[in-house]
Amino acid sequence: MSSLHLLPLLFLILLFPILTTPSPDRDRPTYPQFLGRFSHRKPNSNSNSYSYETRYYTQQLDHFSFIGDTLGGDSHFQQRYLLGSTDQWARPGGPIFFYCGNEGDIAWFAENTGFVWEIAPRFNALVVFAEHRYYGESMPYGSKEAAYSGAKSLAYLTSAQALADYATLIVDLKRNMSSEDSPVVLFGGSYAGMLAAWMRLKYPHIVIGALASSAPILQFDDIVPADAFYNIVSNDFKRESESCFNSIKKSWDVLEAEGKDQNGLLKLTKTFQICHTLSNTGDLLDWIDSAYSYLGMVDYPYPSDFLMPLPANPIKEVCRHVDDDSDGKTLAERIYAGVNVYYNYTGNYTCFDLDDDPHGMNGWQWQACTEMIMPLASNPETSMFPPYDFSFADREYQCHMTYNVSIRPHWITTEFGGHNISTVLKKFGSNIIFSNGLLDPWSGGGVLRNISESIIALVAPLGAHHIDLRPSTDQDPDWLVNFREAEINIIEGWLSDYYHAIGASSSVLSDRLEHAGVSSRYRS
Secondary structure, eight states: OOEEOOOOGGGSOOSSOOOSOOOTTSOSOOOOOSSOSSOOOOTTOOTTOOOEEEEEEEEESOTTOSOGGGGGGGGEEEEEEEEEOTTTSOOTTOOEEEEEOOSSOHHHHHHTOHHHHHHHHHHTOEEEEEOOTTSTTOOGGGSHHHHTSSHHHHTTOOHHHHHHHHHHHHHHHHHHTTOTTOOEEEEEETHHHHHHHHHHHHOTTTOSEEEEESOOTTOSTTSSOTTHHHHHHHHHHHHHOHHHHHHHHHHHHHHHHHHHSTTHHHHHHHHTTBSSOOSOHHHHHHHHHHHHHHHHHTOOSSOBOSSSOBOSSHHHHHHHHHTOOGGGOOHHHHHHHHHHHHHHTTOOOSEEOSOOOTTOOTTHHHHTTTTOOOOOOBOTTTOSSOOBOOOHHHHHHHHHHHHSOOOOTTHHHHHHOBTBHHHHHHHHOOSEEEEEETTSGGGGGSOOSOOSSSEEEEEETTOOTTGGGSOOOTTOOHHHHHHHHHHHHHHHHHHHHHHHHTTOOHHHHHHHHHHTTOOSTTOO
């Protein structure tokens, strides 16, 4: 029997917290996550045929103390990075396009970030994709089992340590390639977009600019409304069909009640094609609302397979099934037909298990229990999800039970800022593109207005989660083509300014600008 394997909720990093009123069936800790655990894409397929070499860099485990060497072999680990082929278009002294790794296998992100690969030849840029510590193959202590053994071994899984990894890797790479003058432009989507923006602010002497796509750097403290995420998902469905929105809103109570009937869990198991009989409705409801939230993120205008193989405009297709009440279909059957678009559009699976983490992202549970405290809530007046109020106390309890650690809900804004961001960055920041699509629920925590002439917000009303970084297709709408071209023009400006500032000779400068496709404003 073919099945889609999924990870038990206790050990994963959900995209959202539990949305219904706590009950004995739904008392497990869940945490915000950017990417989908309910997917089956293989991270190393490299289906887009991007040419790179896999390398490893001996990385310091702790960048912020001087006692690490006492740990012996545990004081360092092997950080994986992907180096674009240098014999294609990269030139000495040319730019380096550096992707800050996300919370998962770096090969998967390299495969799904075609924009960087596609524009690199235009700039004669070297492409580097660096893996985030504790994800993919970049495991401290020699193995994932040892790295994830407990709070003591996970203590070095922080955003600041990850940024220091990237900084030291860049410096060493430039030195070894005799390319100290090469300007570095950062790229990142989602959590990686946050890292790219933060790295530009923390290490402006190492990187000249950052494209931070779908980066919810304001989704902390009370900077933005906690219900923004679920309101956006709900509006994505309502814009396709108000009856679909209403049916989904109604379905939570219907499914909860059905599960309490005699043989109700068995019936739901069969209706939703779960491989093993449900022991509670909570697992099922989490599985369903996962699909809706991920659909809000990947509601692309063309077929895609980022998280799952999906048709163009997948929410429209989901609502077509939810609204189809022909032949006496029950609400449960219609809901299943809808979420099946997300989980099984290809029809390859005959049932679903709840026990897999295909992209190696379960380190996010630790991050969401320490510094990545991103309040999310559901307002019953505006959301199709059940009501939910975020509670710092509940998160503290969950994380104490799981890791025996206390959350630091205000550390990110202390370390990187966020409050009064326009005033602060206007004075102290430069060269960051914040790109967001308003269909993406994470845009609710994004920077949506220009802060200065060099900190630019590009907003696409019909854009989904970091759609600008995805590989181009023949089906890209004109607005997306123009959106990417705007990003390219801004990056060209950064490079022009940089090469002019370092005092390159007129002939060298002209050659570099010409090969980068940059305007002639600084040519003699």
